[in-house]
Amino acid sequence: MTVLILTCEEDLTADMVVSTLHDLGVPLVRLDPADLPGTVALSADYVRNDFHGYLKAGERMVSLSSLRSIWVRRPGTPGARAAEQSTWLTAESEQALYGMLTCTRARWMNHPVAAMQARYKPWQLHTAHHSGFAVPPTLITTFPSVARQFAATHRDLVVKSVSGKHPGDPPLVLPTTRISPDVDFAGVAAGPTLFQRHIRKQADIRLTCIGSHLSAARKKSDPDEVDSRFTDNSTWEPVAVPDAVHRAVEGYMTTAQLAYGAFDFAEDTDGTWWFLECNQGGQFGFIQLDTDQPLAQAVATWLAAEPFT
């Protein structure tokens, strides 16, 4: 049975997993949905007893019934490289491809429905709270007066993107940024804004959950540092996962129906891990490079398991 990997060609993190699958002798097909239609082709028929069909990627063919798992890594937008690209063609291609794949018995990392839900920051915070994590006080609002009140109460605040996306055209980045409680909040009315109480941290924690495999890494931090993604000043080191966090991660993953999740925490000066977010498609290559934790191997092992019966 075959592993299907949906990702772009330049994805070296996927390469780390592909190499391991080769070593394990597990057949795989790697394709980018952006190449449908084109070098990626598909066909499925419903005549009786469910859909039967196949995918073609370059010279490789794979039947839908022979898929053991599907890894949604960094797929391009379906139809994006078509000769006559259009919004309509993207919708048609997306519906055909993902619609067919959701009819299979294959295991997903992660299922598109679960992934879509798991991207919502408010849902993440809600689920984290109910799973037993420590969650910083958070406000999402378009009311400037509510933002002012939140700032007056919590004083030390950060602002961050609700969606996790960075503004484009021209390309901009929006790091999590500390703000003064006395700033002018009038602009809150122009777009939903996420405020969170700033956690003075002594370290960043990245916990990667792959099936039932948990690995955590820790990076020392200056208490005044806010977004370590944009400072890059120390390396990640392996760290043990506290039992309470382990249980909370299990609860979160079960509720979210995720096979993969990359959790970010801020470790405060008391050692408490504060939940910041769970990226359902978060990167893991940079952690493996620093810590030698076998994350790509864990992903490959999960993908190589037999499908649900």
Add this chain to the structure above:
Amino acid sequence: MRPFALSYARPAVKSPTSTPYTYDATRQLNVLPDGRPATCSRAVLLATGTTASTAGSKTHFDD
């Protein structure tokens, strides 16, 4: 009116435009000019940034 959060946005640092590897469709992974898998080179992995913690946010909003 400008959304509040955009007051804290800053220009993105441009990524290197050239990569020292090419995709090998037969092996289904990227290879170096000498034919070795690109993942054999720690220097390449670190330099290209495709494995970095900010790599996702540039294209797929998952870091």
